[in-house]
Amino acid sequence: MTSVRIQTVLYDGAEEQDFTGPVAVFGIVEDIAHSYVTAEGARTVTTNSGIEMIVRGAWSPGDADVIVVPGGGYGDGSGVSEQIRRRTLPDALAGARRPGLVVASVCTGTLLLAAAGLTTGRPCTTHHVALDDLRAMGGEAVPGRVVDDGDLVTSGGVTSGLDLGLWLVERFFGPDAALQAEMVLEYERRGTVRRTTRSQAPVHPAPDPR
C-alpha cells in the first residue's frame, strides 16, 4: 500500500476541533503521513481557543496527496474571514491545484476553498450558518455531513471533521481501516456521504476481500 501524504493547513483562528478530528483519525492509520503546514511557511499560529502552535511545515502542496483546510472564527471576522480578506491562503490553494490532488475542508474551511475558486459550480457543504454565504460565493451547497465530489471533499460544521477523516480513510484504504479508526476513537461515522458522479471512491479497493 502506497503511503498517503496528508497536509493540514493552519492559520490564526483555526478551530481546534475542526482539525484535530480528522488528524485523530489519520493518526491511527499507519500508511498516512500527516503534517501541519501554513500558507506562509513555518510560524507560530494562534488557534481559535488561544493555543499557540509552533508549525514547522513549509507550504509544499506538491508533496501532498490530500490537503485539509479547517474552518474557524468566521462569525467574528477573524479566522476564515481574515484569511479571505488577506488572500494569501486562498491564492496558495488556487495555485496548488493539480491532477490527483484532493482538497478537503471542514466547516467554514469550505469558504476558503470558495475564495480560491475551487467550489465554483460544484457540490459542497460547510457549517450550517455559512451555507448561504457559500452559495453566494458560487458553491453549490448540498445536504450531507460529507460531500465527496472527487478531488473536492467538503464537510459540515466542526465535528463533521471526524466524519470527513473516516470517509477519506475508507476511500483510500477501505472500510477495514476506517472501522479500526472508529474503534480506537469510540466513534462511528455519522450520516450518508453525498457522493457525486465525480467521486472516485474507492480509489483503493479494500485489501484482501474475505
Add this chain to the structure above:
Amino acid sequence: MTSVRIQTVLYDGAEEQDFTGPVAVFGIVEDIAHSYVTAEGARTVTTNSGIEMIVRGAWSPGDADVIVVPGGGYGDGSGVSEQIRRRTLPDALAGARRPGLVVASVCTGTLLLAAAGLTTGRPCTTHHVALDDLRAMGGEAVPGRVVDDGDLVTSGGVTSGLDLGLWLVERFFGPDAALQAEMVLEYERRGTVRRTTRSQAPVHPAPDPR
C-alpha cells in the same frame, strides 16, 4: 450566573482530540472561563500528533472549579504512562483536592486520576482498552461514555470528551446551554450519562423555565 472556571491540564503526549472536544464545547458558553495549564507551569508541550503548544498557564487548581485531564499515548509507554511514572502530575492532582472542585477526565486521562488516588473505589470509566488497568488501579470501572460521580466525572475513549463537555455544560448551566453548543458543533451528545447517587447534577437549575 456565576462564571465557571475550567482548567485543562496538558502534558507531552496528550491526545489532541481528547482535549479539543470539551474545549470546543466550553468555548461556546459565555460564562465559562477556560485556560490551559501544566503541572509544571508554563512550558511548551508536544502533543500526541506532534503539535508543539506553548502553554502559559501556571498550575493553580485553587483558581479552578473544574479540572479536565485528557488522555493520550497510553499504549506506547509515553503520554499517560510516562506521567504515571514521573508522578508529578498525579501528585499535583492529589494535592489539588478540595471540597467543590470537580475533577474530570477523558479517555486514558482517568488513569492519571487513578494514579492520584482519586478513583479508588469509585465508579468511573476510561478508553475501552484501559478498563482492566483502571480496575487494577482501584477504580470501579462501569459502562457509560460519561460517568458522573459528583466531584469525579470521567468519560470513555477519545471522542467521549465531546460528551463530557456537553454534560458538564448541562450540569452547570442547564440543557439550553448544552443544546446551543450541540447546534454550533453539529453534534448531539451520545449515550446515557451514568449518574451515581453522588452526582450533584443539576448544580444549577436551568434558567428561566418557560
